[in-house]
Amino acid sequence: MEIVDHDAIDRTEAVDGVHLSQGAAGDDTSVQEFFIEPGAEVPEHSHHHEQAGVxxxxxxxxxxxxxxxxxxxxxxxxxxxxxxxAAYNDGDVPVEGYDIFSPPRTNPDWQD
Incomplete structure (x- = not known):
């Protein structure tokens, strides 16, 4: 079992106003947390990973x-x-949530 302490995770600003952090990862899935400021946009992109989130x-x-x-x-x-x-937040509050990727997305581009 792997436990990743939320307070120990480094958050990266992948694009202006879009903050991502890498959580636990296993053989078949990985967890990513997101925090998207009001007015921020995630540009169109794709990846081979299936992405489920909340x-x-x-x-x-x-x-x-x-x-x-x-x-x-x-x-x-x-x-x-x-x-x-693509995605965007046109609300007045930050958008927060979690994504699950399969296969695991343990080395995403935004970490570079």
Whole structure:
């Protein structure tokens, strides 16, 4: 069993206003925490990992194939691997939540 102490995790500003941190990782999945400031955007990107997540605070808008999908606090979502997607926070509060990646995403580009 691996336990990653939340207070010991380094948060990285991947793009302006988008803060990510790497959590626990196993053979088949990994956990990532996100904190997205009001007005911040995650540019369109894709990765081979399947991405499932939950928003714990705020509302995050995903854009997939030009269609906006609102994910509110308490909602969960799943994005297939290799699916181009973007996201933004146009609310007044930070958006917080967690993503689970499979296979594990233990060395994401944003850590560089």
């Amino acid at each position: 928003v714990t605070q705020g509302t995050l808008t995903f854009v997939i194939d030009g269609v906006e999908h609102l994910v509110h606090a308490g909602d969960s979502y799943n994005i297939p691997g290799d699916e181009p997607h």
